[in-house]
Amino acid sequence: MTRDARPQAMGGVTASEVAEREARWALGLVPQLGGVALQGLLATFGSATKVWEASLPALGTVPGIGPAVARALRRFPRGEALREDQARVARAGLRVIVWGDPDYPRRLQEIPSAPPVLYFRGTLAPGDDAAVAIVGARRATAYGETVARELAAELARRGLCIVSGLARGIDAAAHRGALDAGGRTLAVLGSGLDQIYPAEHRGLAGEVIAHGAVLTEFPLGTPPVRLNFPRRNRIISGLSLGVVVAEAGVDSGALITAHHALEQGREVFAVPGRVHARYSEGCNRLIKAGAKLVETWEDVLSELAPQVRPSRPRRAAPPPPPTLTQAEQQVYDILSDGPLHIDALIVRANLPGGRAASALLGLEMKSLVRQLTGKVFERHDSP
């Protein structure tokens, strides 16, 4: 159990490295410290060990650290709290990764409020860097759940790890989709690992653990209180290249995850729904605000593909060749003779005008055709 709880203290690691790791872990146990303040402390003093050695006045100079937090930090029973947490973690058989550990999730480490400690069950694999979050409302419609599950399955099938929050509704559908496809999935909690919430998702959590991990920054014993969830959401987006909001009303916490994603420089996607449909309003609003509209997995993968490292050839799909509709193929073939005006195309293809225009739009979107001046189109591979 100790091995699992302290994977980095083994092998060729120096005593001061172990001490620094424990100092970081202990910082994660100070309830008053948020992720951003913590990174400020590390940046100011150079190491967690030095943060613990800093004087009260020195702590007070760090932006974001008020006198109350500085005092709480100085008074914190560091050794005792750490030993207690380590013992609890060992008893519960959890695994722990501390910020700076070589296997700390690479994407998450990049964000300014990266959590100092992650508790988890299951496995965190380097390939999970190619992750996409699929999130949404707890009270979802059958439409939203179906789309979320299908998207998750299709993306998992193509080697992406699906990140979500184990909540009812869309989150659960996203995890299930990844599991359907035999893919990887990570569930991030807003509580300690001993408090799976909602309780009826304990079975789902077990399946997630077998094909990925359930993880949290909250120590054992932390209840799933409301304020933890917005904070949890930054980890969901932080682990991911992009966040897909599959269905959300305007008051859904999924919008917070989208906000975090924007801040962290990650892509934001949303699945549209009917206007005036209460459960789609958040998604439609996100699209208006610039989120990418998602119809299929291709909309997500085409956007993220440049960032997906080919680190897992076993699972990575070859870049999918664009599939063309019959009309698109026909129009594409006709354009092999050179640029044509849309009217000429309609006549040559003998297609209804609408079909021809739609085929051209499709080909434009697949970057196979471009529009010159007027309504003249040519293939991208034209000489």
Added chain:
Amino acid sequence: MTRDARPQAMGGVTASEVAEREARWALGLVPQLGGVALQGLLATFGSATKVWEASLPALGTVPGIGPAVARALRRFPRGEALREDQARVARAGLRVIVWGDPDYPRRLQEIPSAPPVLYFRGTLAPGDDAAVAIVGARRATAYGETVARELAAELARRGLCIVSGLARGIDAAAHRGALDAGGRTLAVLGSGLDQIYPAEHRGLAGEVIAHGAVLTEFPLGTPPVRLNFPRRNRIISGLSLGVVVAEAGVDSGALITAHHALEQGREVFAVPGRVHARYSEGCNRLIKAGAKLVETWEDVLSELAPQVRPSRPRRAAPPPPPTLTQAEQQVYDILSDGPLHIDALIVRANLPGGRAASALLGLEMKSLVRQLTGKVFERHDSP
């Protein structure tokens, strides 16, 4: 009747102006001449009168005029065709506007393929420059028709003229919405005015005539053949500041209207629908390609407002002050004390995180609040 058919030949108009107008009208009667070729001829020779005087070799030098078209133009029985058309128009009691007439629709005159002649029943008012097209599929769902009708009514209520194509489905819903609101509406046909298509919309056409106009570039007797409709669609977008596609599959002619709008530098809007819903695929695809997502009339009007001239104070609504939700108002008030981090906001507002984030997103979209670095927000009116 003659007065209606030749409104510009009256009053202080010179004989050469009358001749030029008739020369233009006659150019519109040559079936082989498209709008673009026609504008090329006018640009090359300076006037329609000079086009008719041009030699065969001179006509051949105009880009887009092939030898066959040049010959057709030289052989065209200009005087006879014009007298015949004028007589038919007078008998039918139509009104006619010729390109260059002072009351030719201003927006339409701007496009490179502006039709030389417009036949219409009803009235074309200068205020109709503030127009928006609402178009979509003939086979529409109740969802699409409801949204189109409501949008049309709300926009008409705010002084916008609603342009559409009198077709079944979305077009009819758009005209009806404008009529519901007691607003103005224009219907553009793909046939002569004696061939209202579909026939069951004759009653609707009558209502449109009473509150706007039914118009076409096609002479009397032109049947509603398929190839006329893509051509007709450029007039729908040309008359409008923007085109809203309310519901459309990927093979709908409404996508052509959207294409025309882009080309003409007009705004393109689309109403989203559920993914995998056949009748919404065209709209969702347009949004992916950059069209603006429309939930309500405000999404349209906010985009077009700068271009809507306050020419009709009687009907123009005052710029609507942004209406705030209760949560938005609360968050906005709290921010009057200065910038705040989202976490602090959540605590001060005592709102669930999702509601607070959503309120911030809403305020950002209404340009009342901006995000500083991190998750810190401030009011735009902050000192």
